[in-house]
Amino acid sequence: MPNDRLRDAILRNGLTPGTVAEKIGVDPKTVERWITQDRVPYPRHRHAIAAMVREDVPYLWPDAVTPEKASRIGQSELVQLYSRRSSVPYDLWRRLIERAEKRIDVLAYAGLFLVEQNPRIVDTLRQKATDGVAVTILLGDPTSAAIERKSIEEGAPGVMAAKIRQVQQYYNRLDGAPGVKVLYHDTTLYNSIYRFDDEMLVNMHVLGFPAPHAPVMHLRKLNGGDLFRTYSDSFDRVLTASKPQPGGEVAA
Known part of the structure; x- marks a missing residue:
């Protein structure tokens, strides 16, 4: 065959x-x-x-590649484990964004911290897209039940939807940029995923804790490994089920 x-x-x-x-x-x-x-x-x-x-x-x-070997390789894909997102150095975020040449993927409910710690990130993403980098941002649908449930679990009803609407004001500036997609999902996330070519930061979600206080894995893709691929597949699943904001448009 x-x-x-x-x-x-x-x-x-x-x-x-x-x-x-x-x-x-x-x-x-x-x-x-x-x-x-x-x-x-x-x-x-x-x-x-x-x-x-x-x-x-x-x-x-x-x-x-046997499942056992893929698992062993996957262990080597783990570059660093941070006990909480707030411990991830800002320089790491900046380096991963600036060095991306093919794709930048963001999957979160709001991910407001990205634009708060770097107000110029939207300009950077627009320039990256102009240079040929595919930029895909998946945010939570602020009207969905999953978003309100997340807010309630964190003890702050209504706050997550407010964060999403706040971050929308930043990403609206990407409207019309070629190679950029800003879509919305109603998925119950178990992790927020930030992919930059063959590196990735995975922010775990822990019941009762806000994302800044939950662990983050820094992964780097290795051929034959299954850990990086698992989270890439998860991103793709959410992407397939995501859609433009009702009444809005998404840049092609």
């Missing part, structure tokens, strides 16, 4: 089996067998090809 994912990834990146073989130092017929016979390359070749075609090893060779 052929490896259609590998074939598609190679062609999509303007490569051929011959060029792949030359770059990693193997015979072209070997690469052909990896494609047509679904042979699994050695780990060093898998990682080299995955980097070349910008795909994950588990996507190209689903059976090559």
Whole structure:
């Protein structure tokens, strides 16, 4: 059975089996067998090809990485664990935003702290989008029951919706910016997720505690790991269910 994912990834990146073989130092017929016979390359070749075609090893060779190994690699994806969000250095947030070249994803209820600690972040995001970075911001729908339930759990009814409306005033300035999406969800979040290319900050949600007092994981993606991918998949699930604010427009 052929490896259609590998074939598609190679062609999509303007490569051929011959060029792949030359770059990693193997015979072209070997690469052909990896494609047509679904042979699994050695780990060093898998990682080299995955980097070349910008795909994950588990996507190209689903059976090559066992769940146990993916879990071990996932442990290495954890760069740092902070006991609370307020302990995350501001310079880390700034560095991750400024160095992002492909995507910036924000999933939160409000994430008001981002614009409060850096009032110029909206200008930075607009410039990033102009430079070709895909910017996706998912905020809680201030009219949803999930938002009010979160406020009640934190002992402050109505406050979360007010925070969302406050942060809207900032993100409204992104209207019309190419490559920017500001959408709204009614999901009960278990984590807030901030992704910057292959790095991510995951702010856990703890019942009864506001987000600044909950732990944060700093993750860096590794090929074959499953921890970073788990939270990326979670972001994508919420994105699929998110929509423009009723009566509003979202930049394409």
